[in-house]
Amino acid sequence: MFSKILIANRGEIAVRIIRACKEMGITTVAVFSEADRDALHVSLADESYCIGPAQVGQSYLNMEAILSAAVVSGAEAIHPGYGLLSENARFATLCQQCNITFIGPTGEMIEKMGDKDEARRTMKQAGVPVVPGSDIVESVDEALRLGAQIGYPLLVKARSGGGGRGIRRVDSEAEIERAFLAATAEAQSAFGDGAVYMEKFLFPVKHIEVQLLCDAHGQVVCLGERECSMQRKNQKLLEESPSVAVSPKMREEMMAASAKAAKAIGYRGLGTIEFLLSQDGHFYFMEMNTRLQVEHPVTEMVTGIDLVKWQIRVAAGLELDFTQKDVTLNGHAIECRINAEDPYHDFRPSCGQITMLHIPGGPWVRFDTALYQGYTIPPFYDSMVGKLIVHAPTREEAIRKMQAALCEVVVEGIENNRELQLDLISDERFGDGSYTTDFLAERG
Template identity: 75%
Template sequence: MFSKILIANRGEIAVRIIRACKEMGISSVAVFSEADSDSLHVSLADESICIGPAQAKDSYLNMSAILSAAVVTGAQAIHPGYGLLSENADFASLCEKCGIAFIGPSAELIRKMGDKDAARKTMRAAGVPVVPGCDLLEDPALIQQEADKIGYPLLVKARAGGGGRGIRTVNSAKELKNAFAAASTEAKSAFGDGAVYMEKYLFPVKHIEMQILCDNYGNVVCLGERECSVQRKRQKLLEESPSPAVSAETRRKMMEAAVKAAQAVHYANAGTIEFLMDKTGNFYFMEMNTRLQVEHPVTEMVTGIDLVKWQIRIAAGVPLSYKQEDIKIEGTAIECRINAENPRDGFRPSCGTISFLHIPGGPWVRFDTALYQDYTVPPFYDSMIGKLIVHAKTREEAIRKMQAALCELVIEGVEHNAEQQMDILSDSEFIAGDYYTDLIEKRG
């Protein structure tokens, strides 16, 4: 087992990983930007090193600075958290060259699954259902021809990156040329790769993802699904597990497909297989996330399995201690992302000093955050400032528990979206479990 781990991230996920390290008896090293010198993860870690100015490109994305910090402090492994460098194959490769374990899959796997076109081909060959579409479009002359085969509406999608960028919806042939150029340009700017492909636009659909854990000895377990259909501009707002719309039979098939997908690429560590599911229960592979997900706590709540600790164990060569039949999913868990933004003002980001903070409590209520009283939320990073998670025996009770927790949550000094989350929880379609990825859009 590692004796010291460097956390190459910030905010709530850095705090989450540091806590796991403490419970495992592992020393932790925090890295921070000049803007984060007063951040909670810096105070909680055993050691901390400043790695650059406020802008992420100069600090949290500065590979040489992070690796230098790991070498100087004697860290044996680096946990990348989510976002930032977590799915950067070059960074994973550099860790390997420096003799430092990357807590995640290999650079080769990250690169392979990060290429969504290659991932589609791999899954199709493995017998995993894939959204109908075409492979990478290298010849512009074939765009119209392939689009006519797929049929409208369709999506033009970047093969690289994520977060909803590099994607355009095309409703008719006259929109195709501009959408293709826009998606390619955005992808080139965001990910340095303008290559795109097309697939059928399925609507309405649910966004369902399966959590997997795989060790280095070929053992694979699936920890059930997370319902991630509450989204704004393809960014998740609320997640729950299990999905109220997935039947026992569909769950079995989807879990089998997720395990098959992992085995097809000889995956190791924690990962997520994302599917789209239509109203009839048909599901299709969308992509594979080769990292810890923001919404991992809902899986932890319903399974009792600490995903971060198992990421560390697997990276250290420890085999999984349980088999698929040992996995029990109990009750319902819901997570609400708390973002520093104003939903009533076009979701304008908010920053400032926390003048008052009250965190809700009670049985099975969890708030993952890096906030504390008098902390100043900087303007340089993602707007998510916390994740409120609850667990109950039934979905109805979980909804009430979350509503109570949101009512109790007080964050003064910045604007945030807790009231919007209350609106979602009170929505008739959400309560019925009959909601799709257009829920927020329909409600305006």
């Protein structure tokens, strides 16, 4: 097991990883930008190093500075958290070259699954159902020809990156050229790779993902599914596990397909297979995330398995001490993301000093955050400032528990989306589980 780990991230996920390391007896090293000098993860870690100015590109994406901090501190491994460098193949490879363990898959694996076009082809060859579509599209003329074959509506999608960027919906042939050029330009700007492919636009759908944990000894364990259909512009707002739309039979099929996918590529570490579930009950592979997910706590709640600790153990070469037969899903868990933004003014980001903070409590209520009273939220980073997670024996009780917990959340000094989350979780379509990925768009 590692004796010292550097956490190449910030905010609540850095705090989450530091706490897991402390419980495992592992010394922690934090890195921070000049804007994060007073951040909670800096004070919680055993050591901390400033790696650059506030701008992400000069600090948290500065690979050389992070690796230098790891070498100077004597860290044996780097945990990237999620976002930032967590799915950067070059960074994973550089860690390996510096004899530092990257807590995640290899650079080659990240590159393979990060290329969504190659991932589609790999899954198809492994017998995992994929959305009907095309390989890389080279020109507008080719897009027009393939569009006629696939049928409308369809999506033009970047093969690199994520977060909803480089994606355009096309409802007719007349829209192909503009969508193709716009998606290509956005993908090139965001990811440095303008390559796109096309696939049939399934509508309406649910977004279901299966959590995987794979060790270096060939064991693959599926930890149930999460539903992530409550989204705004492809960004998740609320997640739950298990999904009311997934029957026991479908769960078995999804987990079998996910295990097949992981074994086909020789995957190691924590990963997530994401599916689209159509109204006719068919599911299709969408992509694989080769990292820890923001919504991992709901899986921890229903399985009782600490994903961060096992991610570290697997990276250290340890064997899983449980099998698929040992995994049971108990009760229901829901997570609401608390963002520093104003939902009633076009989700305008908010920053400033936290003048009052009250965190809800009670049995099976968890609030993952890096906030503290008096802390000033800088304007340079992601708007998520916390995750509220609840667990209960039934979904109905979990909904009521979340409503009560949200009513207790107080974050004064900034705008936040607590009221929106209360609105969403109290909606009839959420209550009966019929909501789909277009729910927020439909509500305007």
